[in-house]
Amino acid sequence: MATTTLEISKSAGMARIKKAILPYVYLLPAFVVMSVITFYPLIYQVIISFTDFQTKDLLKQLASPNLNYIGVKNYVDIVTGGLPVQNFEFFRVLTYNIWWAVTNVLVHVPAGVLIAVLLNTQGLWGKKIYRALYVLPVVIPPIVVGTVWKNIFDEQYGAMNQFLTAVVHLFGTADPVRIRWLTEYTPPIPWLLPNGPLTLAYYAMMIANFWLGWPFMTLVATGALQSIPKDLYEAASIDGASGSQQFWNITVPLLRPAMIPAAMYGFTMSFNLFNFVFFMSGGGPARSTEILVTFAYDLVRNLRLYGAAAAFSVIVFFVALIVFLVTNRITRATEAYTEA
Amino acid sequence: MTAQSPSKSTNPIIRFLSMNTSGEVAGRDLPLWKQLLLQVLTLFIAAEVLFPIMYIITMSFSSKTTRPSALELFPKEISFVAYQQVLDRPTANPVTFLELLRNSFLLSVGVGLVALLVAVSAAYAFSRFKFRMRQVMMVLVFVPLLMPAIGLSTPLYLLMNSFRIADCGNGVTAISPFMACAQGLGKVTFNLRDSLLGVGVAMIAGALPFAVWNLKGYLDTIPKELEEAAMIDGADANQIFWQIVLPLAVPQLAVTFFLGFIGHWQEFALPWLFLTQPKDYTLAMTLYNMTGQYASSIPWNRFAAMAIIVALPVAIIYIALQKQIVSGLTAGSVKG
Structure with missing residues (x-):
C-alpha cells in the first residue's frame, strides 16, 4: 500500500469528521419522529394552554378568529376551582x-x-x-x-x-x-x-x-x-x-x-x-x-375544554416530574444506606 | 458465596416459579401443627387470588343471560354460548369481532414494530458513542417517559385533527392544513385523527422513548470485547452495528416488542378519544362499552367471555416470556 502522507492525513480528517457525526446519524430517525409527535406537541400544548381553545376552534386551530389568548387564566382557574366543571x-x-x-x-x-x-x-x-x-x-x-x-x-x-x-x-x-x-x-x-x-x-x-x-x-x-x-x-x-x-x-x-x-x-x-x-x-x-390523569382525560374527552386540558396537562407534567425526583432521590438515598 | 449469590437484578418470576426446594436441610421439617397453620394461610391467599378469576370463568361458561342472583364460583355447566355470541356480534355497534381483533392487532403490532425500528439505532448511539450532546439528548428522550401518556393527548388530538382530506366538489381535493377548499369546507373524506393510522402515530409518541430506554439498558450489558475485536479486524461502526450488535440484541428486541404489545393491547385512552367510527373500534374499547352506562343491554355472561378473550393474549405472552419480561421491566424502572 503506497500512499502519500497528504492522503493519509486527509482520509484521517475525513474519518474524524465521519466519526463525529456518526452518533447523530444514528440518533436521527428517533429524533425526527420525536420532533413531530413529541416535542412539537409539547410546545403546542404550552401555547394552547394560554388560550381559550374550544370545539369551535378545532377547524382552524391557532388561526381561528375566535381564539383568544387569555394568559395564565387557565392555570389560575384550575388551581382556584374556576373551571366550569362540577365537583372539581x-x-x-x-x-x-x-x-x-x-x-x-x-x-x-x-x-x-x-x-x-x-x-x-x-x-x-x-x-x-x-x-x-x-x-x-x-x-x-x-x-x-x-x-x-x-x-x-x-x-x-x-x-x-x-x-x-x-x-x-x-x-x-x-x-x-x-x-x-x-x-x-x-x-x-x-x-x-x-x-x-x-x-x-x-x-x-x-x-x-x-x-x-x-x-x-x-x-x-x-x-x-x-x-x-x-x-x-x-x-x-x-x-x-x-x-x-x-x-x-x-x-x-x-x-x-x-x-x-x-x-x-x-x-x-x-x-x-x-x-x-x-x-x-x-x-x-x-x-x-378522580386522580389527576383521569381528570385530564375528562377535560379533553368529555368536556372538550382543550385550552384548560392543555394547561392541566402541563401541571400534571410538573407533578410527575416532582414525583420522579422524589422517588428517585429516595431510591438513591437508600442505596447509599446499604453500601455504608 | 460470590459464585452463586444471585444479584438483585436477575429476574424474580422465573426464580419464583422454579426455586430449588430440594436442597433443604434435613431435620428441619416443620412441626405438623405449624404446617397445618401455614397451609390454612396459603390456601386462604390462594382463595383470594382465585375468587375473581373463578367468578369470571364460571360466568363466561354459563348460558344464563340473566344477571347473577347468587354467587357462583364453580361452573355448573360448560356452555360456549356466551363466547359464540361475542364472536358473532360483540356489541350493538355495527362491527364484527374479527374487525375488532384486526384493529387491536394492527395497532399493537404496528406501533410496536415502528417504535422498535426507530428506537434501535438511537439506543445503540446512546449506549456506545461518546459525543458532546449525549447528556442533553438523553434527557430529551427521557423526559417524555415521565409524562403520563394522557398528558400529550390534547395536542396530539388537535394536531392529528388538522390533517384532513376534503372533497371540494368538481373533482378538486384539498389536503389540509396545506390546502383548503376555495369555498366552504368541502366534504371531509379522511381525518387522520379519526383513523387507526392517526391513533397509531399518536401511540408511538409513548412507545418510542420506552423502546429507546429499554434497548439502551440491554445494550449496556452486552460486553464490548466482541466489538473491540471486530474493530481490530478493521470493521467500522456501521458494520459492528449491523453484524454484531443487532444480531446479539435480537432477543431483547423481541422482549421490548412484546412488552410494548402488552401495553398497546390495553391502550384505551387514545383510541377512545380519537376514534368515532365503530369499524375502527378495538377490543379494549368494546370491553369498556360492555360495562357502565352502556352495559344495560349486555348479559354478564357475554361480558365475562369478552373479558377472558381480551386477557388471553396478554396472559399467554406473560407466561411464555415471564423471565425476560420481568428483568426487562425492572431494568427499565430501576435505571430510570
Missing part, C-alpha cells in the same frame, strides 16, 4: 391522588413481603402450586381487572354483596346485603382524609388494586429473599434469636435494597393508574376517586 377542586384531587398512591404502596409492600416470607418457609407443602397461583394477577391486563371488579362491586348483582349476603346468612339474618360500593357518596370514615370524601368506592378500589398489586411485590421480595445467606439465620438461632427477632433484624434490613425501588415503582404506577381507575369507577361518584 384541584388540591382535593391532588391530595387524593397522593393518598391513593401512598396507601396502595403501604398495603402492597408489607403484604407482598409477608407472603413471600410465608412461601419461603422451609418444608411448606405445595410451594410450587402456590407460586403458580399467586403470580396470576400479574398476568391479567388491568383493564380486565378493573371491569371485572366493577361488576363484582355491583350493588344488586355483584359477587361481593352476594358473598356478604351468604356470610350474614350464616349468622341467621335473612336480608340480602345491598352495599352501594361504587355509588354511595357518604364517606364511611369521615376523618380519614380531611381534605375530601373517601367514599366507599375508594375502599372498593383499594380491595381490587390490592388483588392486583401485592403479587408483584411478592415476586420482587422472593427474589431478594433467595439472596439472603441461610447461615445468617442459623447463626441467629444459635444465638437464641426468636423468629420475629430474625425477621426484623435480618430479613427486613436485607430486603430493603430490593423493596424500596419496587415500592417507588409501585408508587409511580399507582399515582398514574389511568386504565384501572377509569374502567372501575370512572372517577366517581362525584369525582371522589
Whole structure:
C-alpha cells in the first residue's frame, strides 16, 4: 500500500469528521419522529394552554378568529376551582391522588413481603402450586381487572354483596346485603382524609388494586429473599434469636435494597393508574376517586375544554416530574444506606 | 458465596416459579401443627387470588343471560354460548369481532414494530458513542417517559385533527392544513385523527422513548470485547452495528416488542378519544362499552367471555416470556 502522507492525513480528517457525526446519524430517525409527535406537541400544548381553545376552534386551530389568548387564566382557574366543571377542586384531587398512591404502596409492600416470607418457609407443602397461583394477577391486563371488579362491586348483582349476603346468612339474618360500593357518596370514615370524601368506592378500589398489586411485590421480595445467606439465620438461632427477632433484624434490613425501588415503582404506577381507575369507577361518584390523569382525560374527552386540558396537562407534567425526583432521590438515598 | 449469590437484578418470576426446594436441610421439617397453620394461610391467599378469576370463568361458561342472583364460583355447566355470541356480534355497534381483533392487532403490532425500528439505532448511539450532546439528548428522550401518556393527548388530538382530506366538489381535493377548499369546507373524506393510522402515530409518541430506554439498558450489558475485536479486524461502526450488535440484541428486541404489545393491547385512552367510527373500534374499547352506562343491554355472561378473550393474549405472552419480561421491566424502572 503506497500512499502519500497528504492522503493519509486527509482520509484521517475525513474519518474524524465521519466519526463525529456518526452518533447523530444514528440518533436521527428517533429524533425526527420525536420532533413531530413529541416535542412539537409539547410546545403546542404550552401555547394552547394560554388560550381559550374550544370545539369551535378545532377547524382552524391557532388561526381561528375566535381564539383568544387569555394568559395564565387557565392555570389560575384550575388551581382556584374556576373551571366550569362540577365537583372539581384541584388540591382535593391532588391530595387524593397522593393518598391513593401512598396507601396502595403501604398495603402492597408489607403484604407482598409477608407472603413471600410465608412461601419461603422451609418444608411448606405445595410451594410450587402456590407460586403458580399467586403470580396470576400479574398476568391479567388491568383493564380486565378493573371491569371485572366493577361488576363484582355491583350493588344488586355483584359477587361481593352476594358473598356478604351468604356470610350474614350464616349468622341467621335473612336480608340480602345491598352495599352501594361504587355509588354511595357518604364517606364511611369521615376523618380519614380531611381534605375530601373517601367514599366507599375508594375502599372498593383499594380491595381490587390490592388483588392486583401485592403479587408483584411478592415476586420482587422472593427474589431478594433467595439472596439472603441461610447461615445468617442459623447463626441467629444459635444465638437464641426468636423468629420475629430474625425477621426484623435480618430479613427486613436485607430486603430493603430490593423493596424500596419496587415500592417507588409501585408508587409511580399507582399515582398514574389511568386504565384501572377509569374502567372501575370512572372517577366517581362525584369525582371522589378522580386522580389527576383521569381528570385530564375528562377535560379533553368529555368536556372538550382543550385550552384548560392543555394547561392541566402541563401541571400534571410538573407533578410527575416532582414525583420522579422524589422517588428517585429516595431510591438513591437508600442505596447509599446499604453500601455504608 | 460470590459464585452463586444471585444479584438483585436477575429476574424474580422465573426464580419464583422454579426455586430449588430440594436442597433443604434435613431435620428441619416443620412441626405438623405449624404446617397445618401455614397451609390454612396459603390456601386462604390462594382463595383470594382465585375468587375473581373463578367468578369470571364460571360466568363466561354459563348460558344464563340473566344477571347473577347468587354467587357462583364453580361452573355448573360448560356452555360456549356466551363466547359464540361475542364472536358473532360483540356489541350493538355495527362491527364484527374479527374487525375488532384486526384493529387491536394492527395497532399493537404496528406501533410496536415502528417504535422498535426507530428506537434501535438511537439506543445503540446512546449506549456506545461518546459525543458532546449525549447528556442533553438523553434527557430529551427521557423526559417524555415521565409524562403520563394522557398528558400529550390534547395536542396530539388537535394536531392529528388538522390533517384532513376534503372533497371540494368538481373533482378538486384539498389536503389540509396545506390546502383548503376555495369555498366552504368541502366534504371531509379522511381525518387522520379519526383513523387507526392517526391513533397509531399518536401511540408511538409513548412507545418510542420506552423502546429507546429499554434497548439502551440491554445494550449496556452486552460486553464490548466482541466489538473491540471486530474493530481490530478493521470493521467500522456501521458494520459492528449491523453484524454484531443487532444480531446479539435480537432477543431483547423481541422482549421490548412484546412488552410494548402488552401495553398497546390495553391502550384505551387514545383510541377512545380519537376514534368515532365503530369499524375502527378495538377490543379494549368494546370491553369498556360492555360495562357502565352502556352495559344495560349486555348479559354478564357475554361480558365475562369478552373479558377472558381480551386477557388471553396478554396472559399467554406473560407466561411464555415471564423471565425476560420481568428483568426487562425492572431494568427499565430501576435505571430510570
